Amino acid sequence: GAVVSQHPSWVICKSGTSVKIECRSLDFQATTMFWYRQFPKQSLMLMATSNEGSKATYEQGVEKDKFLINHASLTLSTLTVTSAHPEDSSFYICSASKRELGGNEQFFGPGTRLTVL
Amino acid sequence: GQNIDQPTEMTATEGAIVQINCTYQTSGFNGLFWYQQHAGEAPTFLSYNVLDGLEEKGRFSSFLSRSKGYSYLLLKELQMKDSASYLCAVSPDDYIPTFGRGTSLIVHP
Numbered sequence: 001g002a003v004v005s006q007h008p009s010w011v012i013c014k015s016g017t018s019v020k021i022e023c024r025s026l027d028f029q030a031t032t033m034f035w036y037r038q039f040p041k042q043s044l045m046l047m048a049t050s051n052e053g054s055k056a057t058y059e060q061g062v063e064k065d066k067f068l069i070n071h072a073s074l075t076l077s078t079l080t081v082t083s084a085h086p087e088d089s090s091f092y093i094c095s096a097s098k099r100e101l102g103g104n105e106q107f108f109g110p111g112t113r114l115t116v117l
Numbered sequence: 118g119q120n121i122d123q124p125t126e127m128t129a130t131e132g133a134i135v136q137i138n139c140t141y142q143t144s145g146f147n148g149l150f151w152y153q154q155h156a157g158e159a160p161t162f163l164s165y166n167v168l169d170g171l172e173e174k175g176r177f178s179s180f181l182s183r184s185k186g187y188s189y190l191l192l193k194e195l196q197m198k199d200s201a202s203y204l205c206a207v208s209p210d211d212y213i214p215t216f217g218r219g220t221s222l223i224v225h226p
Contacts, residue, residue: 032212043204043218044160093159097212105150106206106214108159 002028004096006109013084014117020080021112023094029074030096034106035067038091050077084116119143121217123205128223129195137190137203137220145210151179151190152204154219160204163190192222200224 003026013019023033032051036044048069050056056069068080077096081088091113095106120142129135141149148167152160166172166181166188178191192199202219209215 034214041221044216046213046216049213091157105162105165108152108161111159113157 002096002098002105002107004030004094004107004109006094006112008112009110010113010115012115012117015085016083018080018082019084019114020078021092021094021114023077023079023096023109025075025096025107028096028098028107030077030098031074032097033071033077034095034097035069035077035079036093036095038093038111044093047079081114084114086116089114089116119207119209119215121205121207121215123203123217123220125218126221126223128225131195131197131224131226133195134191134193135195135222137192137205137222139188139190139205139217141186141188141205141207141215141217143207143209143215146183147208147210147212149179149181149188150206150208150214151177151188152206154202154204156202163203195224197224197226 005024007022035047038044046059047062048056048058050069050071052071052074058064071077091111093111094109097106123139151163153163154160164179171180176193181188202221204219205217206214
């Protein structure tokens with residue numbers, strides 16, 4: 001199998017603080033890691049694509065200075081929400097993929113629920 | 118751009134069969150995925166189609182027609198626990214997947 005972990009699973013913070021979320025592929029080396037955000041009753045919205053050792057590629061409308069992504073190794077990517085505000089409260093999900101013949105499958109982490117007070 | 122369409126909501130009866138459709142227009146194609154997502158949880162993988170035809174896996178089957186840009190997920194012998202959101206996702210040329218908005222399936226007794 002391919003297991004992806006996320007830490008923390010939930011976090012509550014005060015407005016203006018920064019929060020770091022870790023995403024790890026536990027038993028495989030991830031070619032690429034993706035960060036998604038999901039608001040209630042809505043679909044996954046891709047925030048950024050991260051490749052090990054290179055800068056993340058952000059989707060249109062996602063502030064790269066606010067959502068800092070570091071992909072230090074093939075098994076770890078981090079998302080830091082800087083100066084968080086209540087509107088950043090959401091479910092953040094990472095996924096990791098390993099390139100396979102004919103395509104790629106994503107393996108999702110369990111998600112991190114962020115609540116900003 | 119990439120575009121994926123699927124119905125917003127469907128309802129079905131326990132024990133019945135339901136088909137969830139997905140149509141897509143993408144820049145290239147490297148496979149189509151179906152995921153199940155229960156409220157408050159991350160998506161879990163159900164199926165992957167890259168060639169035309171039907172892939173069967175237990176109570177769930179997935180069909181793909183690349184020429185029509187069309188897929189469906191078929192759920193048989195529905196159970197209450199199948200109530201969830203079902204996400205269709207396509208992997209285009211750049212392998213960056215695009216997700217549909219998801220179909221919320223409600224199974225009632």
